[in-house]
Amino acid sequence: MKITKDLYQGSLALLTDFYQLTMAYAYWKSGKSEQEAVFNLFFRKHPFQSGFTIAAGLEYVVDFCNNFTFNEDDLSYLGNMKNSDGSPVFVPDFLDYLKEMKFSCDIDAVEEGTVVFPHTPLIRVKGPLIQCQLLETALLNIINFQTLIATKAARVVLAAKGDSVLEFGLRRAQGIDGALAASRASYIGGCSATSNVMAGKLFGIPVSGTHAHSWIMSFDTELEAFKAYADAFPEKCIFLVDTYDTVNGIRNAIEVGKILRENGKEMLGVRIDSGDLAYFSNIAREMLDEAGFPDAKVVASNDLDEHIITSLKIQEASISVWGVGTKLVTAYDQPALGAVYKLAAIKNKEGVWEPKVKVSQQSIKINIPGEHQISRFLRNGRAVADMIFLQEDVDNKSSVMIIDPIDSTKRKRLNLGDLEEYKLLKPIFKAGQQVYVCPPIEAIKQNTKDNLQCFDKTHKRLTNPHVYPVGLEENLYQLRTDLVFKMKNYDQE
Numbered sequence: 291m292k293i294t295k296d297l298y299q300g301s302l303a304l305l306t307d308f309y310q311l312t313m314a315y316a317y318w319k320s321g322k323s324e325q326e327a328v329f330n331l332f333f334r335k336h337p338f339q340s341g342f343t344i345a346a347g348l349e350y351v352v353d354f355c356n357n358f359t360f361n362e363d364d365l366s367y368l369g370n371m372k373n374s375d376g377s378p379v380f381v382p383d384f385l386d387y388l389k390e391m392k393f394s395c396d397i398d399a400v401e402e403g404t405v406v407f408p409h410t411p412l413i414r415v416k417g418p419l420i421q422c423q424l425l426e427t428a429l430l431n432i433i434n435f436q437t438l439i440a441t442k443a444a445r446v447v448l449a450a451k452g453d454s455v456l457e458f459g460l461r462r463a464q465g466i467d468g469a470l471a472a473s474r475a476s477y478i479g480g481c482s483a484t485s486n487v488m489a490g491k492l493f494g495i496p497v498s499g500t501h502a503h504s505w506i507m508s509f510d511t512e513l514e515a516f517k518a519y520a521d522a523f524p525e526k527c528i529f530l531v532d533t534y535d536t537v538n539g540i541r542n543a544i545e546v547g548k549i550l551r552e553n554g555k556e557m558l559g560v561r562i563d564s565g566d567l568a569y570f571s572n573i574a575r576e577m578l579d580e581a582g583f584p585d586a587k588v589v590a591s592n593d594l595d596e597h598i599i600t601s602l603k604i605q606e607a608s609i610s611v612w613g614v615g616t617k618l619v620t621a622y623d624q625p626a627l628g629a630v631y632k633l634a635a636i637k638n639k640e641g642v643w644e645p646k647v648k649v650s651q652q653s654i655k656i657n658i659p660g661e662h663q664i665s666r667f668l669r670n671g672r673a674v675a676d677m678i679f680l681q682e683d684v685d686n687k688s689s690v691m692i693i694d695p696i697d698s699t700k701r702k703r704l705n706l707g708d709l710e711e712y713k714l715l716k717p718i719f720k721a722g723q724q725v726y727v728c729p730p731i732e733a734i735k736q737n738t739k740d741n742l743q744c745f746d747k748t749h750k751r752l753t754n755p756h757v758y759p760v761g762l763e764e765n766l767y768q769l770r771t772d773l774v775f776k777m778k779n780y781d782q783e
């Protein structure tokens with residue numbers, strides 16, 4: 291196996307759980323493949339005890355759907371799968387069906403960079419049951435990870451309060467694709483650049499960086515190392531000052547900064563990667579200012595996350611650029627988002643849509659039935675609530691009641707006349723044809739910024755944030771309750 295050449299072999303159709311294929315076969319065998327269905331992809335709890343989540347990954351989903359075909363290699367692999375009695379798992383007629391299958395679903399989704407909340411669909415898939423089912427695992431894989439990392443990045447960037455955050459995670463990320471996807475999602479979440487050069491090339495993200503301790507250690511003295519770096523990159527000098535003695539390192543950086551200046555160049559700054567970052571950054575700032583380098587930046591790195599950055603801000607550390615790696619790209623404190631993909635409605639034999647619920651002991655796990663939409667209501671540009679609803683329930687209404695999906699005592703009346711309404715689900719595919727143009731990554735990053743700006747700072751607080759109201763329109767709430775009662779059959783002894 292050569293990972294550079296052979297890994298995906300031009301097809302991602304088998305990037306799925308085996309049970310999706312066994313269900314697909316069983317749907318086909320029982321004549322249900324083409325029955326129309328609606329599935330929603332949503333999460334139940336914000337990651338990191340955050341008050342918000344940033345949607346990311348849609349562009350990957352679009353690409354996946356546009357290339358959703360089983361190639362000859364995939365089909366021959368499936369054709370060779372055997373049951374324990376030696377019989378083939380999948381009969382040739384089914385493999386022919388897969389070969390001819392053309393992606394034909396409608397997909398509606400929340401745009402990347404949108405602030406999203408529990409229970410509201412990030413992606414809605416409507417189409418033949420077999421296709422909806424076969425998309426589940428890949429869609430979850432893509433959206434769960436990129437949404438998680440975009441959210442983590444947004445939190446780190448909020449903690450940095452306007453300072454640049456550089457993403458340095460490649461060496462610690464979860465494998466090759468994890469690293470690439472994390473760099474993309476980190477940029478969407480608000481990072482200014484990545485150290486990951488391949489992500490720069492693939493996604494058009496700015497790349498940047500400093501140098502490592504090994505560079506210093508390869509010379510007899512730190513001063514020699516700084517001079518040689520300045521010689522190679524006079525425009526890009528951020529000297530790593532903590533290899534031996536941080537204060538001495540700053541002194542050496544200043545000395546080389548003066549030589550650069552004599553040659554018409556400016557040192558960009560210093561990086562501190564160990565020790566007490568508040569203490570050393572303040573010393574660096576004082577020494578740089580005193581030596582006539584007030585514009586030189588102090589970059590800090592070393593196991594940073596949003597909490598350490600917040601603490602360093604409180605300590606009045608003089609850091610203006612933050613290099614964040616491991617804890618960002620691995621989502622160290624919560625390594626998975628936990629979004630799910632649930633059947634919400636199915637068209638019966640009479641052609642009538644039937645809403646569906648999965649009943650659970652835990653009310654948080656009861657999904658929201660039907661092909662619903664989400665509206666975000668804003669007052670003077672400020673988000674006040676999100677409503678999950680069925681269009682027919684709100685037509686011609688001047689006010690609506692929304693009810694918390696978990697706690698029905700939490701309700702909010704919205705007077706629609708006073709509010710701006712913004713529909714979150716946008717058409718992405720219609721009958722398998724892409725109708726949405728994926729925006730450039732800069733526009734997605736800007737969308738994150740604009741979206742976050744609409745939310746009160748109490749929802750963006752990193753610890754114990756104020757909960758933003760998201761509710762089911764009352765008729766949809768009632769429909770869900772009635773369906774649960776019906777499926778539970780409480781009237782029976």
Ligand SMILES: Nc1ncnc2c1ncn2[C@@H]1O[C@H](COP(=O)(O)OP(=O)(O)OP(=O)(O)O)[C@@H](O)[C@H]1O
Nearest residue numbers: 563564565566567568569592593594598601602605
């Ligand atoms: N003033 C500070 N307040 C809070 N946390 C800090 C402060 N200074 C550094 N930190 C954090 O404390 C941790 C220090 O970790 P660690 O003990 O591994 O580093 P170190 O010993 O300074 O560096 P290294 O092991 O790389 O030489 C890091 O997560 C760092 O970001």
Ligand SMILES: O=P(O)(O)OC[C@H]1O[C@H](OP(=O)(O)OP(=O)(O)O)[C@H](O)[C@@H]1O
Nearest residue numbers: 458563591592593594613614615616617
């Ligand atoms: O700390 P992170 O947020 O992951 O950021 C990336 C780290 O990677 C580099 O060193 P590395 O960790 O490889 O070595 P070090 O711990 O000895 O500095 C760099 O100096 C940072 O410390």
Ligand SMILES: O=C(O)c1cccnc1
Nearest residue numbers: 458485498499500501613
């Ligand atoms: O460019 C840097 O300073 C860098 C890159 C990767 C990891 N740590 C630091």
Ligand SMILES: [Mg+2]
Nearest residue numbers: 591592593616
């Ligand atoms: Mg380290």
